[in-house]
Amino acid sequence: GMADTGAVTKSGAKNAKADAQKYYKRKNDPAGLAKIEEGDKYMKEGDFGKAKQLFDEAHEICKNSTVERTAKPKGESQPKPAAETPAAAPDADALCTAKLLLSIPKENIQAKPMREGVPEHQNYAKNTAERLAEHLQATGGKYITRFPPEPNGYLHIGHAKAMNFNFGQARLAQSQGLGGETIMRFDDTNPEAEKQEYIDSILKNVEWLGNKPVRVTYSSDYFQGLYDHAVQLIKQGDAYVCHQKKEEVKASRDALRDAHIAHATSPPAAAVSPWRNSSVEDNLAKFEKMRTGQYDEGEACLRMKGDLMSDNPAMWDTAFYRIKFTAHPHSGDKWCIYPTYDYTHCIVDSMENITHSLCTLEFESRQAADGPYYWLLHKLGFYKPVTWEYSRCNVTRNVLSKRKLNQLVTHNIVNGWDDPRLLTLDGLRRRGYTASAVNSFCESIGVTRSGTITTQMPALENCIRVELDVTAPRRFAVVKPLKVELKGFKGEAVCELPNHPKNADMGSRKVVMGSSIYIERDDFKEVDEASFFGLAPGKEVGLLGTSFVVTCVEVKKGKDGKVESLVATHRERGDTKVKGNLHWVDVKTGIPAECRIYSALFTVDNPLAPPKADA
Template identity: 50%
Template sequence: MSEVSMSAGKKAKANYEKIAKKKPDPEGLAIGEEAQAALIQKDYSKAKALFEKARYICEASAIKATKTAKLVRKKNAGGEKLSESVELNDFEQDDKDRDIILPQPGSEGHVFAKHKANLPPGAENYAINTSARMAEHLNATGGKWQTRFPPEPNGYLHIGHAKAMHFDFGVAAKFQGNTYLRFDDTNPAAEKQEYIDSILSSVSWLGHRPFKVTYSSDYFGQLHEFAVKLIKLGKAYVCHQAKAEVTASRQLLKEFQLHCARNNLSRHETPLPSGAESPYRHRSVEDNLRLFEEMSKGVWEEGSCSLRLKGDLRSDITSMWDLAAYRIKFQEHPHSTDAYCIYPTYDYTHCLVDSIENVTHSLCTLEFETRQAPNGPYYWLLHALDMYKPITWEFSRCNITYNVLSKRKLNTLVSQGHVSGWDDPRLLTLEGLRRRGYTPTAINRFCSEMGITRNDNIQHLEKLERCIREELDDDTDRRFAVLNPLPITIRNHPGGSLPVECPSHPKFPERGTRVLNFTSTVFIEREDFREVDDVSFYGLAPGKTVRLLFGYNITCVGLQKDAAGAIVSLEATYDRNSLGSKPPKGTLHWAGSDYVHGEVRVYDKLFSVEVPGKRVATEIAADEVAEQLEDGGVDWLTQLNPCSLVVHQNALLEPLIREIAGSPLTSRFQLQRLGYFTVDKDSSVQKPVLNRIVTLKESKELTALRK
């Protein structure tokens, strides 16, 4: 093992302190003190290991630091005080530790829609609203907060979108504002009505109520007019470069940037290398107008040309290097049908529609940060067209252990048949979570507890599971099922059925009871029997007595095997006086002969490693995990968990379950000792099908039983 350096120990300390400040778990803090002592003693290896352990404990803890209210003051680009900024730290009662500051509509912080200290020499801040445009905006909105949730309908929403929705709708709701649900439908090749319908359903299911539902395609006419205006202003041109040629010119621009940086040269005073700009960049306005009209009429073939913005090729922001604004696609659009054969790009459309809809706060994930910089294309385009400029603010994406959330990877899982579809309960798509049995309140609680931050982070799957488990613990009634039945003949049973009264919920006697029948043949889980007993085993064994939960004590007095030596059945006697008495050390769930046959699908983690695509390490610090989410490592598909779904085709279910078996996703219940379950969409009264939502929090008894 290589020696750990002092800097590595100090870095581990800094990472720990950042988490411990927000989540001061007592156990984690105690280990942190041990780590500090080791650091002082210059035992850097021990210090690093302890700091990482302390950090993990604090990160997984539900404990949160309390935070006192504070007055927030900010200054604009001119050094003037902003008196109308608002601290957003209480969307919900659980969000008191959030520390996000957004300017109020119409404030100085809105006029200066985005500010960045130390802009590069020669760069301009385009994110400043003129008094005329701000007045028009406020007149249109009445000074209301207006946000938008803008999914592209090229797939199903996942839990990362739930986080974005929670923020977008939460900000507006806090200030009695409006939130648009806008479909950014600029790519007909990838978009389907199926996805639009699913998104509408998911947004409604989570309880969000949009102010309006709009489509970027609603504005295609206006966007086309803006493109013509840009051509007339000399800020857009039709380019015939092929994709490979564009890539080559961009590579030259990257080399130009490095050359200027290494030689301390001004980018804006240094000539560009030959081939760095498109040979069509200096076409006349007349030619560009004619060619763009021809593109609009379908004269040119798909891929033969595009309309590009004439940005700043010397900018250190690569998205300023003449982005494409329009491309030719001879495909029918799910919303605008076949009205167009050219379609605007996302980069061109996004900012313009934000402005048209008078969005006050455009909240996006961090991959859009450079595009939305004050000297980036978002504000450059609005500035070029003299349009109103919204505030933009970026936050980190949601990443969760043992899962993938990129649409590309989700699409691979679906299209290659690794899962049954976009609503496979193993996926963290909202349709998948809904089918698995998660509730909107549990998902919204998870988003609330996760909060909003600009720091890269990865959430532990256990946090999401805790949110649903804690909700279901009180909300769900109890039922019995035996997944892998082993029959037991009760030798001294008097015949018929002996009624056994069971509480619907042990913690809430007011919910009443239900009656189960103790029949002459009962069934237990095969895993609850061993031919050779062990002191740590709480199940049944020859000569051993156990309690059938809420029922009688039984003692195993015999067993039968098949020709291969496998146990096929047991024999037992029951103690007729044991009902309600103190139980022996083992208590088992069970089934009677009147139970119904059904299918039970037991879901587990989709992947066998925390971060799919990365080589397994004994310990990975959370900051390292965040850096490794998308690149390098091993084939992530080889890390799929082969046991992520176990199907029990011949499970025995309590008769009451058949009453709800024909109403999928309407009921949730706990199968005692097995977990929380719901009824799947494949279920029917004739053949019930159950999905496990989440496991129980295992007791010491259960842990010992499964050894």
């Protein structure tokens, strides 16, 4: 039917464009591209209804197109899709170790595409030819990524994905002769949360997953340089010391947000810190007082003098330094002011000559071309790395946030950070996951650039099951044993069982069977059912690996009416076709074993969703 084009919003049109682009990526149909480009013209004119109509047509053309996807010639750089294009489900193109997704370092002039509608004077992400040349001279043009966890907890499956992407892309570049390396960086700017035990565990896990960093660095190694750059920013009038309390900062940001919604042309007084326009001299003196411990915690912080009229809220005077009277595991008690993530990350990326800084999507606005990551490097005149955001990884019936994991551990709901029901790497390893299974899981979910990807728990379990199916020798085990006496069975039968059903190279084993065996309790029912393949009174089943079939002739029960054991007759199988064949363990030769059987940690798919009110 016809839609009322007047009612289409800008975001409605943008979503339609994203859908069209998604299908164009699969089928490069020129007719579809023409419609997308035509739609873009109407977007610029503000006719979102007409634009959406064209994007929808492009979507249909590409969806039903017979045009084959064109392969890019080797060596041609991949244009980076705009951040708002959600990627399709991961195909081979999205796999971190199958294809180099990152741009060529020597072409990184515009380190991040501009967001639509942002004026050029807010484009802070352009590298000067001179800075790029210096960078390339230092690196020799190789790809340099980093894996930067904060040492405030144990790594989990989400970190494994980050490792797989960062180390995987660098390895790929290296294998293609382009040069590639990954720096292991501890982002240790918060002295309160960090512990040596976390650092040790992280290094162990990086190695376990087969990753070899070129070197290990700490953000705290750069504290002196970071401080010197902060002084430079104050001298340039790009940072100021602010005494607003936490709730005052929040109130002024709320006032600013309201002003933006109302299309104000200048920030209202309520939105501006009273200390925003202090003199350089005042700010230098106050920053020195902060450094020498003359203010209490929370009494002063250093903030960027950003752009309050920017559409990007990350530019609204983000904090750069805070006071914490806490000794640091690395720098000791030399400092009582510590830099924030937003201040540290971009500067250290630049100092380490990172070519591609890969982050999860929540950093998108901070790392936009008009955001603080590039603004800071721009103000300091530094080289600007490419930033690249991808979706976070969530798995059903579990939690990955360090804060939530910490709660589970400290409230003794789980048995430590390596509880086998957790998705920490220590927990997975303790449960029996191999490094290759964890890596193949990360590989299977790929890197997409749209919202959070939630993976079903069985997809993770499948990765280890597929691997063990190939590599693990087989043994019979009964978890809940039920004894079966074989009436009239004389002596012993020696059975030869293959160690692997599909791989004869794994050899076989001899198992001795006598007159009493255990079967799995779940393989017996007192009342038979059509869909049941196990043993029942009067029913015949085969015993795997033997030449016998057995029939249950008697059920022995205890005083409580519970089945305690069975009596059965046996005969040679011959040509008899039986419905079921059971595994078994001999009572005499079987050995006791401890089995740990884990259920899901949470009974609901998303434990963080608010509980539904009972109707």
